[in-house]
Each structure stands twice: as structure tokens, then as C-alpha cells.
Amino acid sequence: MPIFDIDFETMPREGLEAIQLRRLQTTLERIYATVPFYKETYDKAGIKPTDIKSLDDLRRLPFTTKQDLRDNYPYAMFAVPMEQIVRIHASSGTTGKPTVVGYTKRDIATWAELMARSMSAAGATNGDIIHNAWGYGLFTGGLGAHYGAERLGASVIPVSGGNTKRQITIMQDFKPTILCGTPSYILHLAEVADEMGVDFKDLYFKSGIFGAEPWTEEMRQELEAKCNLKAVDIYGLSEVIGPGVSIECVEEQKGLHVFEDHFIVEVVDPDTLEPLPYGEPGELVFTSITKEAFPVIRYRTKDITSLNPTPCTCGRTHVRMNKPTGRTDDMLIIRGVNVFPSQIESVLMETREVAPHYQLEVDRIDNLDTLTVKVEIDETSFSDDIKGLQAMEAKLSHDIKEHLGVSARVALVEPKTIERSQGKAVRVIDNRKL
Amino acid sequence: MMAEQISIFIENKEGRLAEVTAILRDAQVNIRALSLADTTDFGVLRLIVNDNDKATAALKKEGFTVGKTQVLAVEVTDEPGGLNKVLDPLCEQDVNVEYMYAFANPQCKNAIMIFRFDDIDKAKEILAQKDIKVIDGKELSGL
Numbered sequence: 212m213p214i215f216d217i218d219f220e221t222m223p224r225e226g227l228e229a230i231q232l233r234r235l236q237t238t239l240e241r242i243y244a245t246v247p248f249y250k251e252t253y254d255k256a257g258i259k260p261t262d263i264k265s266l267d268d269l270r271r272l273p274f275t276t277k278q279d280l281r282d283n284y285p286y287a288m289f290a291v292p293m294e295q296i297v298r299i300h301a302s303s304g305t306t307g308k309p310t311v312v313g314y315t316k317r318d319i320a321t322w323a324e325l326m327a328r329s330m331s332a333a334g335a336t337n338g339d340i341i342h343n344a345w346g347y348g349l350f351t352g353g354l355g356a357h358y359g360a361e362r363l364g365a366s367v368i369p370v371s372g373g374n375t376k377r378q379i380t381i382m383q384d385f386k387p388t389i390l391c392g393t394p395s396y397i398l399h400l401a402e403v404a405d406e407m408g409v410d411f412k413d414l415y416f417k418s419g420i421f422g423a424e425p426w427t428e429e430m431r432q433e434l435e436a437k438c439n440l441k442a443v444d445i446y447g448l449s450e451v452i453g454p455g456v457s458i459e460c461v462e463e464q465k466g467l468h469v470f471e472d473h474f475i476v477e478v479v480d481p482d483t484l485e486p487l488p489y490g491e492p493g494e495l496v497f498t499s500i501t502k503e504a505f506p507v508i509r510y511r512t513k514d515i516t517s518l519n520p521t522p523c524t525c526g527r528t529h530v531r532m533n534k535p536t537g538r539t540d541d542m543l544i545i546r547g548v549n550v551f552p553s554q555i556e557s558v559l560m561e562t563r564e565v566a567p568h569y570q571l572e573v574d575r576i577d578n579l580d581t582l583t584v585k586v587e588i589d590e591t592s593f594s595d596d597i598k599g600l601q602a603m604e605a606k607l608s609h610d611i612k613e614h615l616g617v618s619a620r621v622a623l624v625e626p627k628t629i630e631r632s633q634g635k636a637v638r639v640i641d642n643r644k645l
Numbered sequence: 646m647m648a649e650q651i652s653i654f655i656e657n658k659e660g661r662l663a664e665v666t667a668i669l670r671d672a673q674v675n676i677r678a679l680s681l682a683d684t685t686d687f688g689v690l691r692l693i694v695n696d697n698d699k700a701t702a703a704l705k706k707e708g709f710t711v712g713k714t715q716v717l718a719v720e721v722t723d724e725p726g727g728l729n730k731v732l733d734p735l736c737e738q739d740v741n742v743e744y745m746y747a748f749a750n751p752q753c754k755n756a757i758m759i760f761r762f763d764d765i766d767k768a769k770e771i772l773a774q775k776d777i778k779v780i781d782g783k784e785l786s787g788l
Contacts (some may be wrong), residue, residue: 588654593710595652595689595761596743597682604686622686625656627708 212461212525215331215363216324219472220527227528231475232266234500239263239272242506245290248283249508269475269498270486274509277310280450285311291504301349302449302549309349312449313504319358321501325455325470326359332468332525333443334418334461335389337364342382342416344392344400345423345547346372351453352423352547356391359455365389372396372547375403382414390419393547394426394434394442398578401437416440418461422447422454424544424580425535431464444534450510451497457532466519466531473501476530477509478518481539492517494539495532513539541639543573545580548617552638555584555619558610570629575643582619584611587626647769648718648782649697650759653690654710657683665690665704672703677788678759680746691746693718693759695786716761717768718785720778721747723754731758734775740768751788 214220222230239260242249252273253259262268280288289296297316301309314322335341341360345352353371360367368385370378372392378400381387390397397419404411419438422445434442446467447454456474457467469476475498478487487493495512499505514535523531543550552571559569568587573580586607594600600623607621630637655661662681669676677693691714694700701711721727732742743761750757757780762768772779 588710590710590712593652593654593712595650595691595712595714597684597689600654600687600689601684623654624687625654625708626710628656 212334213331213336214526215328220328220468220470220529222472222528224528227471228266230472231500234472235266235269235475235498236260236263238498238500238502238506239508242290242508246288246506248279248288266475269477269509272509274484274496274511275507276511277450277513280310281308284308286313289313289504290506291315296504298354300351300354300449300453302351310450315503318452318502318504320362321473322355322452322455323358323362325452325473326355327362328470329445329455329458330356330359330363330365330389330420332458332460332527333389333420333445334441335360335363335365339363339365339389339417340385340387340415341365341367341389341391342370342378342385342387343367344370344372344378344390344396345454350423350547351447351449352393355447355453355455356420375400376407379404379407379409382416383409386415388415388417390416390438390440392419392421393423394421394430395424395546395575395578395580397421397434397438398430401434402577405437411437411439414439418443420445420458423547425537427534446532446535448512450505450507451499451512452502456497460523460525460527462525463523466523466533468523468525468527468529468531469518471529474499476518476532478516479511481515487517489518489520489530492536495535513542515539543571543582543639543641545573545582545617548615550582550615550617554615555611558614559586559607562607562610568626568629570637571639573639573641573643580643582617584608584619584621585624585629586621587629588623589626647715647765648693648759648780648785650714650716650761651692651694651697651700651704652712652714653692653704654687654712655690656687657685662690664707665709668703668707668709669694669700672699674700674703677785678746678748678757680744680759682744691744691759693748693785695788697786714761715765716759717765717772718780719758719760719772720750720780721756721758723756727756728758730775731772731777734771735762735768738767738771740764740771757785 243260295315296313298314301311343356347353419440419442431442443459445458447456457469459467477496478493481494495514497510515537516533516535519531570585572583604621611619675695679692682689704711741763745760747756747758
């Protein structure tokens with residue numbers, strides 16, 4: 212398969228590391244001068260950008276967390292004046308406030324480049340037609356893939372999420388050859404196609420690029436069988452750039468190559484925060500070294516995985532990360548949307564009609580993630596009026612959709628029926644087999 | 646004049662209703678009448694009992710949410726058109742029934758209808774004008 216940027220993607224480690232160090236040092240000097248958060252943090256830690264003389268010195272720098280981004284909401288982490296910002300994206304935060312990220316013109320170009328590399332790794336060329344079923348909007352999935360497809364020179368169909376039957380008609384008529392989307396949605400799409408009597412064998416796909424939520428090897432086999440294509444995993448998060456931080460190559464489909472000329476990847480022990488050697492599982496940490504508007508240094512993703520330095524048959528020299536196996540926090544990904552239990556809690560508190568005893572139950576029914584929010588009823592919220600109680604459920608469900616962008620069924624339950632362990636309510640029951 | 650009904654929130658789970666009635670049995674509470682309104686997830690059990698305080702205390706002790714609602718207990722004659730005698734005057738003056746349920750008066754042949762109206766005071770007034778017998782809470786408990 213062709214490699215989009217053969218020079219950088221197959222660069223020998225020595226050269227790659229020299230570039231990483233130079234770019235890291237430049238980034239550090241710039242953010243120390245322009246972002247008060249980094250200056251204060253580094254001054255407090257007694258470290259100067261000039262102290263970083265080797266890649267190994269990176270471990271001396273403090274981490275950046277989602278809390279830091281929240282404290283600097285919305286724009287205080289930006290390293291350039293607003294005049295240079297051309298795009299803003301956002302992802303869910305642990306409270307009502309989202310995490311806001313900005314891009315300069317060059318950042319958008321970098322991101323498009325990385326997505327073009329990713330699509331190329333999945334087997335796409337400028338002759339392909341890309342069916343992009345990731346959502347367009349504040350979420351980075353849709354627009355990230357869109358710009359990448361254009362950079363590659365492929366034809367992109369900006370179909371976005373939803374309206375599944377129309378998507379299938381488009382697949383039949385527009386003849387797309389590359390499919391992008393969240394794996395659970397694509398499986399749902401395959402089922403709807405089946406109901407409509409449409410066989411993927413009669414469609415034109417060769418590869419599928421799936422991500423924005425965790426998925427397993429079993430799901431890969433299912434996706435490949437049902438959709439008649441090669442399925443590769445893509446990884447990214449808006450805090451780092453969006454999708455295109457790492458991608459599997461279609462040759463191996465075994466671990467995701469991290470684009471190390473743009474990001475330095477580490478895996479650290481989530482308790483001691485010490486960097487771990489290759490192969491050992493821990494929390495994934497990224498440092499961006501080419502971003503202008505929103506650089507992040509040692510950003511803790513809370514995703515758990517390990518790194519694999521074994522040379523790959525595809526020719527890329529960039530280290531591979533294994534599929535993330537879990538999270539260190541309670542974040543759920545439901546149909547590609549990040550959901551924190553605390554967000555649901557703040558919606559419930561806002562209405563003040565129900566007790567803050569709640570539980571999220573996540574299931575995968577017919578390959579679609581479903582969220583049920585169970586809320587305990589109490590004396591103040593209870594009335595003998597069924598219509599009133601149902602209206603309360605509907606209102607909460609509507610408010611959750613409004614605030615979080617995720618559909619949830621709200622079910623009122625009896626008081627003290629939500630499981631409590633050691634006095635603490637069990638907030639999440641995830642029945643999805645991942 | 647008014648009667649007090651207690652209501653209980655119960656999830657649609659096997660055996661849940663029997664648990665409620667067992668609690669009342671153990672508390673020596675007698676059920677005069679009941680109705681169950683339900684949705685797919687939950688139901689609301691509405692009860693007329695001989696001792697509201699005892700019933701409420703026993704149910705709360707077992708963790709149930711108990712509500713109290715003012716309702717009217719109306720005697721309806723046991724003959725064709727008996728119910729219309731009650732409903733027609735209310736309907737004429739725009740009083741709506743939110744829900745109702747019935748039981749037989751053990752002391753005579755008549756039925757007792759438990760009504761929840763959207764405007765209980767107006768309903769009371771109309772029924773008094775029409776000389777329709779409304780049974781008060783005390784009498785109801787003592788039946």
C-alpha cells in the first residue's frame with residue numbers, strides 16, 4: 212500500500228527522535244511565553260524549557276489533565292491570539308462545561324495531513340470515494356475525516372450520522388469505497404441494510420475506518436464479515452488534535468501507529484505516574500509537538516493501553532499502541548459521545564424535581580448503544596398522577612439530550628433500589644460486552 | 646367531607662404488589678378499595694384503607710414512597726343511570742374526572758365511587774346542591 216508521507220512515516224528512529232526533540236523544545240519555549248498556565252506550572256515545578264535537553268527529560272515536566280483544561284475554560288490554554296484561530300471544536304467535560312480546543316490555519320492543515328495519512332494507511336487513494344458517517348459539528352470526527360479525505364484528493368460524501376436508510380441508498384448509488392464511522396453505528400447500519408435486503412457484497416467498499424469509541428477484535432470480525440471490507444481502528448481525541456493521532460495499517464491490522472513526528476506518546480503508571488517501558492499497560496499520555504493554537508504537554512488521556520515498538524511489515528517506523536482496553540475514570544462512550552455520570556447528575560440537579568440518586572445502565576441492543584438513566588423517586592417528586600410522572604421522565608430525557616447530545620431513556624425507580632456499595636452509589640452498569 | 650387516599654409508587658416487578666399488601670396485612674390494615682395505574686416501567690397503587698396513619702408508617706418503614714391525596718367518596722345508587730346522576734351535573738359545569746374506582750358499600754346495596762376531580766371544591770359544591778351523598782373520611786374508615 213502507498214504511504215502518504217513516505218519520508219516522515221518511515222523515518223529511522225534516530226532521525227525521528229532528533230526531530231521530536233527539536234519540535235518539543237520549540238513548543239515548550241513558545242507555550243512558556245504565551246500560556247500563563249504552563250509558565251505558572253513550570254515555575255512552580257522549578258523547571259525551564261531550556262532544561263529539556265533530551266527526550267528523556269520529558270518525564271521531568273508536569274502532566275496536563277482535563278481538569279487543567281476546564282480551569283482554563285474556554286480560551287486560556289490557547290497559545291496564539293484569537294486572530295489566528297480559524298476553528299473551534301469542543302468535547303464533553305466532566306461537568307456541564309465542554310473542553311474547548313482551537314486550531315490555526317496551519318493546525319487544520321496538519322490535521323488534514325494526519326487524516327490523509329490515516330486514510331492512506333487504511334488503503335485509500337485519491338481514486339476512492341469516502342462515505343463519512345461520523346457526525347459533523349463540534350465533535351471532531353466528521354470534519355477531521357472530511358478535511359483528511361480532501362487532502363488525500365479522494366471524493367468525500369459528508370453524510371454525517373443518522374438517517375440510516377438514506378445512507379444505504381447513498382452507498383448503493385454513489386458507490387463509496389471507504390467507510391468511516393463509529394463501529395457500533397456501522398454495525399447498526401449493516402443490520403438495517405440487511406432488513407432492506409441490501410447485501411454489502413453488492414456494494415463497493417474495500418476498507419472501513421472505525422473509531423471514536425472502544426471496540427474489540429470480535430467486533431472487527433463481525434464488521435468485516437457483515438460489511439465485506441477490511442476494518443481498521445483509528446484513535447484520537449480533540450484535546451490532542453482529533454482523529455488521526457494514530458491508525459492501524461491495513462497490512463497488519465495489529466496496533467495503531469502513532470504519528471510520532473507530531474506527537475510524543477508515553478504510557479505511565481496511573482498511580483505512580485512514572486513512565487512504563489514498552490509493552491507494559493498503563494495510562495496513555497500525549498505531547499503535541501507541532502500544534503500552534505492548542506499545544507498539550509503530557510496530556511493524560513485516561514485511556515489504558517500499551518505500546519509496541521516491533522517493526523511493522525507496512526514499513527512505518529512509528530511505534531504502535533494497542534487497542535485501548537479501558538479507562539482510569541468513569542467516562543462512557545455512547546454512540547461516539549463522551550458521557551460522564553457527573554454530567555447526568557448536574558442535569559438531574561438542575562430540574563430539582565428528583566433525588567440525585569441515579570444510575571446509568573448501558574446496553575448494546577441490536578448493535579446500538581442504549582443509555583437508560585434510572586432515577587429514584589422520593590416524597591417530594593412523587594404524585595399519584597401518572598401523567599405527571601411520565602412528563603417528568605420525558606422532561607429529564609429531553610434535558611439530557613439538550614445538554615449532552617445523547618439520547619437516554621429515563622426510568623423512575625423506587626427509593627433506595629439503586630445498588631450502593633460501601634455507602635457509595637454504583638453509578639454505572641455497562642452491559643456492553645467489549 | 647373529603648376522604649384521604651394513600652398512593653404508593655411501585656416498579657413493575659414481579660411480586661411487588663404482593664409485598665405491599667403483605668406489609669399492610671402485617672400492620673393489621675384493612676384495604677377498602679384500590680386501583681392500580683401503570684406504565685411500562687412503574688405503577689401507582691391508590692388505596693383506601695381503614696387506618697391511613699398506620700398504613701403510611703408501615704409502608705415508609707419498608708422504604709416505599711407514600712403520597713396522600715384528597716378524593717371524594719360518592720355513593721352511587723344501584724340502578725341503571727346511577728353513575729350518570731353523579732357525572733352529568735359535574736360534566737355540565739366543566740369538572741373533570743382525573744380517575745375513579747369503585748367498591749360496594751358493605752352496609753347497603755349501593756356502590757361507593759372514589760373520585761379524583763381536577764377541581765375538588767367545585768365538585769363538592771355541585772354534589773351538595775344535587776343532594777348526592779358524599780361519604781367523609783371517618784365514615785369511610787369505619788365501614
